[in-house]
Amino acid sequence: MADDQAGPPGSSEAEEVVHLLQANGSAAQTDGDNQRLRAVTPNADKARELLNQLTLGQQPQRQKSRRAGDPYAFWGTQPVAQFNEDPASLPATDCQIDRTKTAAEVRQDPYGLPADFEWSICNMSDDKTVHEVFELLTYHYVEDDDEMFRFKYSREFLQWALQPPGFRQEWHIGVRACKTKRLVGFITGVPATLRVRTNTISMAEINFLCVHKKLRSKRLAPVLIKEITRRVNLQNIWQAAYTAGVVLPKPVAECQYYHRSLNPKKLVSVGFSRLPSTMTMARLIKLYKLPEEPLTPGIRPLTKKDIPQVTHLLSNYLSKFQLAPVLNEEEVEHFLMPVEGVIDSYVVESAGSIITDLVSYYTLPSTIIGNPSYQELKAAFMYYTVATETPLQQLMRDVLILSKAKGHDVFNALDIFANDSFLKELKFGIGDGRLRYYLYNWRVVPSAETRANEPPLTPKNVGLVLL
Numbered sequence: 001m002a003d004d005q006a007g008p009p010g011s012s013e014a015e016e017v018v019h020l021l022q023a024n025g026s027a028a029q030t031d032g033d034n035q036r037l038r039a040v041t042p043n044a045d046k047a048r049e050l051l052n053q054l055t056l057g058q059q060p061q062r063q064k065s066r067r068a069g070d071p072y073a074f075w076g077t078q079p080v081a082q083f084n085e086d087p088a089s090l091p092a093t094d095c096q097i098d099r100t101k102t103a104a105e106v107r108q109d110p111y112g113l114p115a116d117f118e119w120s121i122c123n124m125s126d127d128k129t130v131h132e133v134f135e136l137l138t139y140h141y142v143e144d145d146d147e148m149f150r151f152k153y154s155r156e157f158l159q160w161a162l163q164p165p166g167f168r169q170e171w172h173i174g175v176r177a178c179k180t181k182r183l184v185g186f187i188t189g190v191p192a193t194l195r196v197r198t199n200t201i202s203m204a205e206i207n208f209l210c211v212h213k214k215l216r217s218k219r220l221a222p223v224l225i226k227e228i229t230r231r232v233n234l235q236n237i238w239q240a241a242y243t244a245g246v247v248l249p250k251p252v253a254e255c256q257y258y259h260r261s262l263n264p265k266k267l268v269s270v271g272f273s274r275l276p277s278t279m280t281m282a283r284l285i286k287l288y289k290l291p292e293e294p295l296t297p298g299i300r301p302l303t304k305k306d307i308p309q310v311t312h313l314l315s316n317y318l319s320k321f322q323l324a325p326v327l328n329e330e331e332v333e334h335f336l337m338p339v340e341g342v343i344d345s346y347v348v349e350s351a352g353s354i355i356t357d358l359v360s361y362y363t364l365p366s367t368i369i370g371n372p373s374y375q376e377l378k379a380a381f382m383y384y385t386v387a388t389e390t391p392l393q394q395l396m397r398d399v400l401i402l403s404k405a406k407g408h409d410v411f412n413a414l415d416i417f418a419n420d421s422f423l424k425e426l427k428f429g430i431g432d433g434r435l436r437y438y439l440y441n442w443r444v445v446p447s448a449e450t451r452a453n454e455p456p457l458t459p460k461n462v463g464l465v466l467l
């Protein structure tokens, strides 16, 4: 479609709405803006709805419906905060829920599996094993509710995510069918030091819980969870962090996904976004158009020699959040050094070789299920970003440009960190996926700013990204 059909810049209703939402959310809002908002749409809610229609991201989300009030047969037995607790009976400060056991009290032998299944430690340095894990996850891992998209973690991503400094191979747990040796279940832990408010705790980060679709609803997941707990406890570690879309007892934070279209035509074609009836595709493309080159002078890929400065910069920034990792240089190098198709990090270097800013994202594609034209949606997910000299919004615009140049279709971010300050302005649309953060065997008490029935930490207090 010819460009002129899109009309002059700023003429479309959606562009107008975007502009007005920016104004609406900023301190510099004027009566004039409000009047223009009313002229376009009756109210701000309507305007927001229209913008949301543009990018109703249906990324895989870790949520399957469950009836309110259903008991948690497994989670009700675990040392986690429960939904029905009497606030008067709870401690006043953050604390461990179950006491630390002695080494002798930790079960020495693995939990029993149903007949015909066996435990298998997965060596993530072995290409054949990595391929088996990749295949299990590619066909059986997290999907969105409409079964349109399924996360497709690459082999290289899995190796990167699961082999950070100090990783333990026995925390990469598989379940295989005894006869065929086929991998049918998986769960992983990696070691991490997390700070929860003022407490710095050695933990495991738990991820990639997956059961083959043919073996669902047979209570295999609780066995996998108990087995990883046992193996973590054997290392004298008693806490864990994990995220999920599903509601479990009991989130420490509940966060919202936002999506920034980079390739709107493809996103509409595969059903990730909708084209509002009032809009043409040409206008949509124009709305999301980005400059060809980043705007920040001197922005460049992170290199090894930057690691000491970046560790300092990042640690300082993360200290502002109530839930955040504590990362040493070795870990920063592992998690942030660019790996093709897995992790991209950029820094801004000012005069005197001072690194002032960092921005990073990881690449996690999804299979587009049953689409004849496109097989894969290439998504970038915001990772750790620190802006001290460059305005955060500019840094994020640059990373949109850089990720688009690498072929990403969409850029995803949560409403954690200070992300609230750029999401609207950079035309991120609210997704329909929510992500809950959980801690195992650690109670976080509500703070003064916690509203009744809401998790103790608000998204802006969260400074942790789990892969």
Ligand SMILES: CCCCCCCCCCCCCC(=O)SCCNC(=O)CCNC(=O)[C@H](O)C(C)(C)COP(=O)(O)OP(=O)(O)OC[C@H]1O[C@@H](n2cnc3c(N)ncnc32)[C@H](O)[C@@H]1OP(=O)(O)O
Residues within 6 Å of the ligand: 062, 071, 072, 073, 074, 075, 076, 140, 141, 142, 143, 204, 206, 207, 208, 209, 210, 211, 212, 215, 216, 217, 218, 219, 220, 221, 222, 225, 228, 229, 232, 233, 237, 238, 239, 240, 241, 242, 243, 244, 245, 246, 248, 440, 441
């Ligand atoms: C100190 C060290 C501690 C270490 C451990 C810390 C805890 C780590 C916790 C794990 C963090 C993982 C982080 C990620 O990887 S989140 C990603 C989870 N994976 C997927 O969504 C992939 C697709 N789905 C599947 O593979 C299966 O549906 C799974 C495996 C999820 C459940 O299999 P299945 O559908 O066949 O069910 P079941 O009959 O075996 O079991 C039913 C029980 O499982 C509870 N359930 C369902 N989904 C989840 C979930 N995402 N986290 C925790 N529990 C979950 C459910 O409420 C029920 O318990 P309850 O309602 O009766 O109480």
